[in-house]
Amino acid sequence: MDETAMKARLLKENREFHNAFDRHQKLEKKLSGLRAKSYLTEEEKLEEKQMKKEKLLLKDKMYRMMSEFRKSVD
8 A cells, every 4th residue: 555545544544643634734834824924033933843843743653653554454
């Protein structure tokens, strides 16, 4: 099973994966808004840093879940 099909199946069947994916997408949208600004306040810089960390943690979590799913399917 390729990665795209696996993500689609997990999004459909696994609530935890779906929630992590949704949160990841929302953080990406917020980060895009911050990147569009020509200047960030200190508070915005801190918020950006925290969002990037959370986004990375979510990505790692989703890839772990995909890896576990792959093992269970094989």
